[in-house]
Amino acid sequence: MNHRKTLKTLTGTALAAVLLASGCTGGGGSSKGADAEAADDPSQVSGTITVLTHRTDIVQDGTMKKYAEDFNRTYPKVKVEFDAITDYEAEVKIRMNTENYGDVLMIPAVIQKNDYPKFFASLGTQKELSEKYRFTGFTAVDGKVYGQSPMGATPGFLYNKRIWAEAGVTDWPTTPAEFLTALKAIKAKTDAVPYYTNFAAQWPLTQWTYVNGSVSCDTEATTALAEGNPWGADGELRVGDRLLYDIVDQGLIEKDPATTNWENSKPQLAKGEIATAWLGSWAIIQFRQAAEKAGADPDDIGFMPFPARVDGKACATANPDYNQAVSIHSEHKAAARAWVDWFTEKSGYAADNLSISTLKDAPLPEVLKPYEEQGVELIELDDTAGGTVKNIDSASEVGIFGPAYRQELVDIARGAKDGDIDDFLDDLGKRWTEAEKTVGS
Numbered sequence: 001m002n003h004r005k006t007l008k009t010l011t012g013t014a015l016a017a018v019l020l021a022s023g024c025t026g027g028g029g030s031s032k033g034a035d036a037e038a039a040d041d042p043s044q045v046s047g048t049i050t051v052l053t054h055r056t057d058i059v060q061d062g063t064m065k066k067y068a069e070d071f072n073r074t075y076p077k078v079k080v081e082f083d084a085i086t087d088y089e090a091e092v093k094i095r096m097n098t099e100n101y102g103d104v105l106m107i108p109a110v111i112q113k114n115d116y117p118k119f120f121a122s123l124g125t126q127k128e129l130s131e132k133y134r135f136t137g138f139t140a141v142d143g144k145v146y147g148q149s150p151m152g153a154t155p156g157f158l159y160n161k162r163i164w165a166e167a168g169v170t171d172w173p174t175t176p177a178e179f180l181t182a183l184k185a186i187k188a189k190t191d192a193v194p195y196y197t198n199f200a201a202q203w204p205l206t207q208w209t210y211v212n213g214s215v216s217c218d219t220e221a222t223t224a225l226a227e228g229n230p231w232g233a234d235g236e237l238r239v240g241d242r243l244l245y246d247i248v249d250q251g252l253i254e255k256d257p258a259t260t261n262w263e264n265s266k267p268q269l270a271k272g273e274i275a276t277a278w279l280g281s282w283a284i285i286q287f288r289q290a291a292e293k294a295g296a297d298p299d300d301i302g303f304m305p306f307p308a309r310v311d312g313k314a315c316a317t318a319n320p321d322y323n324q325a326v327s328i329h330s331e332h333k334a335a336a337r338a339w340v341d342w343f344t345e346k347s348g349y350a351a352d353n354l355s356i357s358t359l360k361d362a363p364l365p366e367v368l369k370p371y372e373e374q375g376v377e378l379i380e381l382d383d384t385a386g387g388t389v390k391n392i393d394s395a396s397e398v399g400i401f402g403p404a405y406r407q408e409l410v411d412i413a414r415g416a417k418d419g420d421i422d423d424f425l426d427d428l429g430k431r432w433t434e435a436e437k438t439v440g441s
Contacts, residue, residue, distance in 0.1 A: 036121035036326040036337040046077035047332030049103035049339060052085060052092060054322065059084035067347050074342065078335040103330040104339055106322035107139065107147045109401075113387035116146040120325040121333055123148060123340070133344070133358050135320035138383045147323030149358055150343050151350035153282040154316040154368070154378060155210035161302040163192045163275045172374070173307040174314070176243045183252040183276065192275040195247050196265055199257030199410055202403035207279055209400045210317065211240035213381050214306040217315035226385035226392060227436070230400070231429035237400065238425055239308065241409060244278075245421050248413035257410060266290035270301060282321065284367050285354045303367060305376050314376045318356055388439060396435035398428055 039045045058064050059082050068080040083102060085091050092108050095101040096119060111119065116139060123129065126140040129148075139147035164170070167186040173179040183194035198204035213221035215236040224230075230237035247253060254260060254274075268274045270291030281303060288298040305314045324343065326336040343349060350357045354365045356378070364372055371378070393400050405428065411417035412424060 034121040034328050034333070036123060036330070036333040036340075038124075038337055038341060039334045042075050042338065043077070045075050045334050045338050047335040048079040048081060049330070049332050049335050050081050050083055051339060052083045052088075052102040052105040054085060054088035054106055056084040056086055063352075067343065067349070070347065071339065071342050074346070075335070075338050078332075078338060080339060099329040101327055101329075103327055103332055103336040104324055105327060107325050112390070113139075114141060116141050116325075117144070117328075119328055120146040121328050121330070121337075122146060123326070123337065132360060134318060134356070134360055134380060135323075135358060137380075138320050138386065139323050139325070140383075147325040148340055148344055149320030149323045150347070151321050151353055151358060152318050152356035153280045153321060154318050154356065154371075155207060155214065155278070155280045156306065156316060157276050157278050157304045158269060158283060158287055159276045159302045159304060160192065160269055160272045160274070160300050162297075162300045163190050163272045164302070166190050167275075172304045172314075174309045175307050176239065176246070179243065179307040180246055180250065180252070183247065184250070186275045187252060190272075190275070192272055193254050193268075194252040194275050196260065196269065196274045196277045197248070197253050197257050197410060198260050198262055198265060198277065199407065200260040201262040202407065204262065204277070204279060205403045205406040205410070206401055208240050208244055208406060209237065210280065210319065211306050212236045213317040213379060214315050215239045215308045217310040217313060217377065217379065219379050219382050221317075222381045222383055222389060223385045226388040229429040229433050231425040231432070235429070238429075240306070241406070241425060242421070243307075244406065245409055245413045248410050249421075253414075257414065267294040267296070270294050270296040270298070272296075272300070281365075281368065282353065282355060288354075303370070305371070314374070315379050316371065316376055318378045318380050320358070321355070391439045392432060392435045395438050396431040398431055398435075 053059060053064070055064065064082050071080060072078065088106065089108050089110060092101060092105060093110050107120070122144040124145055126136045126143055126145050129145050130136040133148065134152060135149050136145050139145055163186060164182070167182065167189045169182040169185055173182050186192055186194040212225060213236070218224065221236060229235055231241070232238065265274060265277065266287050267290045269277060270287055271294055284301060284303055287301045291298040291301060305316045324340045326333055326340060330336045344358050351365065354367045356365065399405055408417065409424060412419040412421060
């Protein structure tokens with residue numbers, strides 16, 4: 001399964017915003033706040049805690065049970081129970097109208113950042129936690145941190161190295177034009193589909209929003225979204241969306257985007273039937289596993305940054321996965337906090353998923369060693385304006401975290417819908433900047 005699918009499909013949609021306004025903000029939360037302090041002595045931490053999780057796959061196959069057994073070696077008096085939820089965002093959003101939403105949960109994307117203190121206990125100050133962990137700014141409100149991701153990921157192109165080499169392309173493209181030239185070579189010299197849109201699954205199209213920061217190498221790229229025009233002349237989303245349009249417009253994709261299949265795309269890319277797909281480093285393990293099942297070589301699965309350089313340097317943003325939080329209503333906050341910290345630091349979850357560790361001093365996963373070798377800089381975006389971006393997105397009804405506008409873009413590019421790409425992108429920018437005035441007033 002794709003463990004990020006639910007997050008990417010619902011984040012930022014108008015429907016989610018409406019439901020939040022009518023439901024979650026008036027729920028069981030308390031505005032007084034609370035702390036979930038880390039215990040000094042693990043042997044004195046006790047209680048039964050319920051952990052809500054979107055990872056139904058690794059609950060069903062027993063992996064989470066093994067994590068809990070390892071946890072109990074350090075915390076023998078804590079019993080961990082898992083509640084695996086398939087439609088995580090929708091169900092947890094409803095539960096948060098009550099006081100019963102587990103002891104530990106992944107923060108639903110629909111919850112406004114400024115509302116975190118109403119629902120979650122503080123894990124400590126950002127000043128203190130940021131010395132040890134990445135991503136603290138993504139859940140910080142008024143200097144306190146309310147969630148902690150067990151791992152991170154970076155956006156990029158998954159690609160079949162063997163197919164790219166057969167097409168004569170061995171160096172990573174450094175500009176969108178070079179990237180298009182590479183895809184054209186793949187189309188001319190191999191039988192592979194140069195680029196796979198995963199259009200029918202919808203959510204993969206949302207991944208294109210995460211070019212933001214990679215084009216400019218600017219840690220303030222989120223602030224730029226909140227204050228400028230993402231589709232203006234220098235807008236990073238314009239660069240990404242224009243590349244997607246050109247890929248489709250120049251016939252470098254599958255024959256019929258409406259019939260794409262996410263699960264099938266994994267073995268197809270592994271075997272070289274597909275050459276390239278824009279996703280994230282979280283997907284590498286899924287494609288490598290698909291290669292093994294298909295009898296293909298997992299080492300053929302490569303990963304490259306977006307084709308943009310600043311002073312010759314490539315950048316890629318490091319972003320948190322779902323953030324774990326402690327419910328403000330938990331009766332066993334010390335036990336819940338112990339789970340959050342242990343799962344982040346000791347479980348091996350990030351390594352098991354070939355992902356970026358939340359611990360700042362941890363090495364990069366092996367699959368990202370080429371980034372290290374080629375000097376790709378991993379940057380962490382300042383998320384101070386993250387809540388404002390969501391509000392602007394909702395007010396503009398653009399939906400940068402949803403699939404709709406990029407589906408329309410693809411349809412225009414492939415001739416399934418009338419339209420001009422420049423007019424289309426300019427309209428997005430107009431709606432966005434008008435919404436900025438409303439949100440800012």
